[in-house]
Amino acid sequence: MSAPSFTAEQTSRRSTHRAPATRRAPRRRHTAGRPRRSMVLTLLMGLTALYALMPLAWLVINATKTQKGLLDSFGLWFSGDFALWDNISQTLTYDDGIFVRWFLNTLLYVVVGAGGATFLAVLGGYGLAKFDFAGKRAVFATVIGAVAVPATALAVPTFLMFSKMGLTNTPWAVIIPSLISPFGLYLMWVFAAEAVPTELLEAARMDGSGELRTFFRVALPLLTPGIVTVLLFTMVQTWNNYFLPLIMIKNPDWYPLTLGLNAWNQQASTAGGQPVFNLVITGSLLTIVPLIIAFLLLQRYWQSGLAAGSVKG
Numbered sequence: 001m002s003a004p005s006f007t008a009e010q011t012s013r014r015s016t017h018r019a020p021a022t023r024r025a026p027r028r029r030h031t032a033g034r035p036r037r038s039m040v041l042t043l044l045m046g047l048t049a050l051y052a053l054m055p056l057a058w059l060v061i062n063a064t065k066t067q068k069g070l071l072d073s074f075g076l077w078f079s080g081d082f083a084l085w086d087n088i089s090q091t092l093t094y095d096d097g098i099f100v101r102w103f104l105n106t107l108l109y110v111v112v113g114a115g116g117a118t119f120l121a122v123l124g125g126y127g128l129a130k131f132d133f134a135g136k137r138a139v140f141a142t143v144i145g146a147v148a149v150p151a152t153a154l155a156v157p158t159f160l161m162f163s164k165m166g167l168t169n170t171p172w173a174v175i176i177p178s179l180i181s182p183f184g185l186y187l188m189w190v191f192a193a194e195a196v197p198t199e200l201l202e203a204a205r206m207d208g209s210g211e212l213r214t215f216f217r218v219a220l221p222l223l224t225p226g227i228v229t230v231l232l233f234t235m236v237q238t239w240n241n242y243f244l245p246l247i248m249i250k251n252p253d254w255y256p257l258t259l260g261l262n263a264w265n266q267q268a269s270t271a272g273g274q275p276v277f278n279l280v281i282t283g284s285l286l287t288i289v290p291l292i293i294a295f296l297l298l299q300r301y302w303q304s305g306l307a308a309g310s311v312k313g
Contacts, residue, residue, distance in 0.1 A: 113178030125188025191226035
């Protein structure tokens with residue numbers, strides 16, 4: 001009896017079948033916690049970060065220079081003399097310490113104006129999100145329309161109205177307009193609609209809790225990330241406000257920091273004026289320090305608030 005014969009094709013198939021299978025490397029899954037890496041995007045983000053940090057680096061470097069070193073040295077590198085502490089001392093004491101007065105004025109505008117705007121936005125946003133009433137759609141359209149109107153377009157009408165009321169050249173001319181924040185109201189409206197469950201409010205009411213107690217004891221803790229986010233937005237907007245104080249206030253004693261530093265900067269172009277560019281730069285550096293501290297201390301809250309606002313609406 002003869003042995004079965006195999007063709008070349010059958011032999012090749014058998015050898016291929018017996019050969020150990022080559023293991024393919026497992027495809028790496030990209031998730032939100034482990035995103036895909038892209039060299040182009042990394043380079044683009046690096047350039048964007050460099051572009052964003054360049055003015056801050058310029059400010060820090062030039063705050064260490066004297067008036068002469070500021071004019072004679074390269075802008076993005078240090079000069080021979082390190083005069084940061086002397087510049088800070090001169091900034092705080094120049095012109096009878098008017099910089100401290102401007103700092104306190106700005107603090108007043110931020111605490112009363114931005115704090116009041118945040119409080120009103122929280123109350124309005126919670127009411128619009130959790131209560132039904134006639135004209136709610138009209139209120140929504142008004143808020144959206146107000147967000148689209150730039151603040152500079154309302155500056156002149158606001159000045160004319162405040163002038164008739166006799167409030168110009170007073171702190172109220174800056175504080176009262178700062179109390180209105182359409183974007184903060186819209187953000188709190190969206191955030192409250194999702195962050196505060198209606199069933200939780202109904203359960204509190206069934207237990208005999210009044211509306212004020214329900215708001216402060218139940219809803220307010222849930223709104224904390226949104227409140228911090230709106231507070232930071234309004235605080236930065238009020239802290240950097242320039243155009244409104246420029247047309248409202250003439251008395252330098254009520255200037256905010258933005259207006260005061262601009263007055264120092266313009267001093268060099270006046271007849272007999274002393275150039276103090278080193279103090280202007282040092283004052284600008286001192287001006288942003290409170291904002292940086294606030295962002296670092298509250299980043300845990302405002303990051304979650306921004307993320308919630310980006311996916312809810």
